Amino acid sequence: MSRLVTVAHGTRTTAANAVAREVTEAAAAALGVPGTAAYVELHPPLLTDVMAANHDEAVVVPMLLSTGYHVRHDVPEAVALSSAPVALTPALGPHPLLAAAQVERLREAGAEPGQPVTMVAAGSRDVLTGSDLCVARGLLAAAWGGDVRLAVLTGPGRRPADVVRSGDAVSPYLLAGGFFADKAERDCRAAGAALVAGVLGPHPRVVDLVVERVRAALAPAGAPAPARL
Structure with a gap:
């Protein structure tokens, strides 16, 4: 190489x-x-x-x-x-290393152990994306050691307004800031999220x-x- x-x-x-x-x-x-x-x-x-x-x-x-x-x-x-x-x-x-990075971002944002988490992804119409996101949610739940729910911003799936509960910590499953990161922050705050962690970066x-x-x-x-x- x-x-x-x-x-x-x-x-x-x-x-x-x-x-x-x-x-x-x-x-x-x-x-x-x-x-x-x-x-x-x-x-x-x-x-x-x-x-x-x-x-x-x-x-x-x-x-x-x-x-x-x-x-x-x-x-x-x-x-x-x-x-x-x-x-x-x-x-x-999806990969365990990404889940580990998400956990660190949650902790940096002030999330407490055991606090319920909503993972928010961009989403897609591609059926394989949905399967991958379910795996990613499971990896984050295992790494976090607590309840993790999944919301998406586009495509099939539940939106943050339908998933985020008051007091949730939000883990954006996004590589970088921009349109989707901004939308995730707005939508999740409006739904009652206690905090929104940083993107993977x-x-x-x-x-x-x-x-x-x-x-x-x-x-x-x-x-x-x-x-x-």
Whole structure:
């Protein structure tokens, strides 16, 4: 491997796009290779452009928290534009490292052990997204050691107004700030949430997961999975 390329969704919010760059820089440094943060849409460099100009062996890591249209269609189609071999990893989520990061964000926000939690995700019409979110909710419940309910902001599923109860702590299942993070905060506060934790952001556990995805992609066929960092 000579290059790490990550791909985030992309947003018009500058600070949100910076999260992908920070995670990529940290993961690339840990791996000892150059790193490039790309985006599906809305912000340059687009993955299609990065892959069309790519002449090096690379690993592409989708910095998306669940399976959906981008993971199943847009990203593989972009990867196919590369003139050099490229390994494509699964999306970041669901994964215990993300749940661990969520727990730390909850604690940073002042959540108390045992406090009921609502996990809020962006949501999608893709049926695989719904399955992944149910797994992510279960991972967070296990890591938190308490009740966790799930709400989504778009697509099929219950909205925060229907799920959040007075006194809840809210865990946004979002990589970065922006439209969905702002909406989650507004909707959950309006529903009576006691606190809303920060998004995952460039959390060290997120960096660890990107590194883990790369090492798993490079492991010889049949080799045991790498130990978690």
